[in-house]
Amino acid sequence: MSEEKKEPIKKITLTDGSVVDIKTNISLGAMKRAQAEGLFSKNYLQEMILADKDPSKANFEDMENAPYIAYRFANPGGLSRDEFNNLLPNDLELFGQIYAQIVSGGTNNAEMAKAFKKATKK
Known part of the structure; x- marks a missing residue:
């Protein structure tokens, strides 16, 4: 049975x-800018591999910043980081899904999203 x-x-x-x-x-270019601003780790590929093997190794700062990075890319000149974060619902599952989409080129990578969901379970 295949997953939808x-x-x-x-x-x-x-x-x-x-x-x-x-x-x-x-x-x-947007990824490099986010890394230079400290919004995304320069070692995100290495961290993804570690998180895949052990979800507790997930980089939660990158996950928390992912929605703003994706927002800013779609809305140049939009809300500032603080303005956006003050309106962003605190939803770690959403953050993990957006992070997974960013690192997989804009697609919804179900396996990566599952790993982050597992990492964010209380």
């Missing part, structure tokens, strides 16, 4: 009820 493929997340509903677009198929 989920559509990639393309919108986020913020706590004020507004809906914003996100793009998770970010460019290499």
Whole structure:
């Protein structure tokens, strides 16, 4: 039995009820900018491999920053990081799914999302 493929997340509903677009198929330039700003680890590939073997090794800072990176890529000149974070619902599962989409080129990678879901379970 095959697992149903989920559509990639393309919108986020913020706590004020507004809906914003996100793009998770970010460019290499956008990724390098996020890394230079400390929003994304420079060792994210190594960390992904470690997290795949042991979900407790997941980089939660990268996951928490992933929605803003995807938002900013879709909305140049939009909300600042602080403004966005003040409206972003605290949803680790959502963060993990967006992170997985970013590192897999904008697709919804079910296996990676499962690993992050496992890591974020209380």
